[in-house]
Structures are given as C-alpha cells and as structure tokens.
Amino acid sequence: LPEPTIAAAPGAAPGAVFESDFLRACFRRPVTRTPVWIMRQAGRYLPEYRALRERHDFLTCCRTPELACEITLQPVRRLGVDAAILFSDILLPLPGMGVEVAFEPAPRLARAVRSAADVDALRVADARETQPFVQEAVRLLRCELKVPLIGFAGAPFTVASYLIEGGGSRTFSATKQLLFSEPALAHWLLVKCADTVASSLVEQVRAGAQAAMLFDTWSGVLAPEEYREFALPYARRVLEAVGRARAVPRIYYAGESAGHLEVCAGVGAEVIGLDWRQDIGEARRRLGPALAVQGNLDPAELLGPPDRIRRRVAEILGGARGPDGRALGHVFNLGHGVLPDTKPEHAQLLVDAVHELSAGRP
Ligand code: 1CP
DSSP: OOOOOOOOOTTOOTTOOTTSHHHHHHTTOOOSSOOBOOTTOSSTTOHHHHHHHHHSOHHHHHHOHHHHHHHHHHHHHHHOOSOEEOSOOTTTTHHHHTOOEEESSSEEESSOOOSHHHHHHOOOOOHHHHOHHHHHHHHHHHHHOSSOEEEEEEOHHHHHHHHHHTBOOSSOHHHHHHHHHOHHHHHHHHHHHHHHHHHHHHHHHHHTOSEEEEEETTGGGSOHHHIIIIIHHHHHHHHHHHHHHOOOOEEEEETTOGGGHHHHGGGSOSEEEOOTTSOHHHHHHHHOTTOEEEEEEOGGGGGSOHHHHHHHHHHHHHHHSOTTSOOTTEEEEESSOOOTTOOHHHHHHHHHHHHHHHTTOO
C-alpha cells in the first residue's frame, strides 16, 4: 500500500518533512511504526558530546551554530531517532531580558528577580536581535537533517521560576511567595516571560523548525487552581503565537501533570507530553480523542536490565493504543530527560525496541 502522506498545510515551514512518522503521529495520522525520540537526547550521557565539551564550554556550544548543529546531530546519527531537538537551553533567552546566566553545570543567574523594580528592568527580548545564532543553527540543521527538527523553549511559568529563584530550586518557595503575596507583579513578570519565549520559539519555526515544544517542567509544583492562573494562560499565549506563525505541531510538556491533566488539554497544543507518574492509557482517556500524546517511560528504566526495558516499552505501546486498538497519535519518549549516567547502548535498545515492537501494527 502507498504510504499515507499529509498535504503541506498553509503556512507550513518550507520543505517540511510531512511524510515523516513523527509529524504524522503529532497530527494523529496513521504511521508505519511508532516514532521515538528521547528528551535531552543530545548531551551528557554521550561520549561524543563529552569530547566536544572538553574543548568548548556549554554556552559556547549553544551560541556557535556549527557546534549546536553538530551536537544536535550526534544522537540522530548514533540512535536513529525519528526527530532531532535543537541543542540549546530554556534559559538562553534570559541574557536578552537583561539577566546573565552561568551553567555550573546547574544554571545560576546573575541576580534574582523579586521586586517591582526588578520586573520593570526586564526587557522583552526580540529573538532576532538577541539569539540570531539559534536561528542560524536551525538553518544549518535543515540542510543536514533527514528527520524533522523540534525547536523548543521553556514555558513562561518555568522560566519565571528560574528568574525568581535565581537558579534551580527544590521547594520553589520564593516563586510561590511572590505568586501568593504579589499576584499582580507575578502576572506582569509572566507576560514579559511569555512574550520573550514566544519570540524565541516563533523565530525558530520561521527559521525552519518543523515542530515546536514548550517545556513546563516545574508547573507541576502548583496546585490545580494556581496552575490555571499562573501557568496555563501564559503557555497558551506562547503556543497561540507559534500557531499564528506556522502550522507546525505544538508539543506541551508539563511535569507532574497527573493532578490537572484535563486543564493541560486546553493549552492549545496538538501533543501533550506526559511524565511517567501516570498511566498512558488513562492519560489518553482524560485528554480526549483530539490530542496526541508523547511519553512516558521513566528515564530511570534505562538504568535497568535490557529485558525489562523491552517489556516496559511493550506495555507503554500497548497502553497508548485507543479502545479500537489503533496506535494513532503516540510519539514514544521518556517521561523526562535522559539521566546522565545512562549507557548509550540502553538508549539504543529503547529506540530499536519501539521501532521493532510497533512495526506493522498501525
Ligand atoms: O554540562 C553541560 O553540558 C550542561 C548541562 C546542560 C545541557 C546539556 C544544561 C544545563 N542544558 C542542556 C541542554 C538542554 N536543556 C537541552 C538540549 C537538547 C538536549 O539535550 O537534547 C534541552 C531541551 C534543555 C531543556 C531544559 N533546560 C529544561 C527543560 C527540560 C527538562 O529536562 O525538564 C530545563 C528545566 C533546563 C534547565 C537546565 N539547564 C541545564 C540544567 C542542568 C538544567 C536543569 C537544572 C535544574 O534542575 O534546575
């Protein structure tokens, strides 16, 4: 039978790889086998990445288009994944807002943003001026890649939490204190983050990224009502801006979202990324038939034995099938980023298992 193809949607990125299983799955079209890629697939667990990082620091890698391009390609060459994700970081737009970031390797910001004067001083960054190297890396990659390229950004709440904390956090107490004590100031900060992040993501898709992913990694620390007030509207604002620019699939990853998944369904994405703390079949039922899902193997499973990895892959593939037994709209992935101590052979095993176990079972 001829492969089903999807006509290029109006406004689609030029030359979009519409015949790819990854893009078809995002749009809930039939696939030849379940597509798979790995969150944080380019990075610390790969020896070829470590070799490059011995010669160049992390920010130089992100800001040099040739290096970012090479690192993006490394896992695609090695693993045969169905999509590439640009090598960059969710905090790269911050210097454009006026806050420098150091990676040690955990991010540390030059200052925390807590007062009205701090928020007032932040600029809304135009990514064409502040991150031209990102758009250049996207253009280089489009010449090299045979699989679709995912552009990404941090969702406004997640980015704002780094600004408020001045780095990573375990409790997010400064963030919550600001949200609860000065909600108007928090909203003002979130608007600035949303417009900066939107510019970053829109310019990536304009440069040629064929999908756009928004990482709301930390929004799960909020109670459902606060998620609805401080995270969802701003993520939606970014995804709507992307939708106006190009008809690319939009993937929204919300960490620890099991408590408010129905709310996430309204974010304006085609695909919802799931963490591993929820059952994928149940998550699909809660999200409804219109959305595709991405996920959701526990990254720590890759530290375990090969036969167990294969079994868990089979279970997730089975769970993701609809009541009619069809595997429409599933992009296989981990439930969060690959852990640095993962053996590359186990990442390979995952990719091969997904392809093998899903082949010929549309
Ligand atoms: O030493 C090094 O090489 C730096 C480590 C590193 C790397 C490889 C950081 C610092 N960022 C990255 C790259 C990165 N970050 C990518 C590139 C693509 C890929 O690796 O495949 C992506 C998609 C991200 C996204 C990112 N950065 C997120 C969202 C996704 C997620 O995993 O939740 C978050 C929360 C960050 C912040 C960040 N940057 C770096 C670190 C160590 C962290 C997390 C720190 C924390 O816990 O707060």
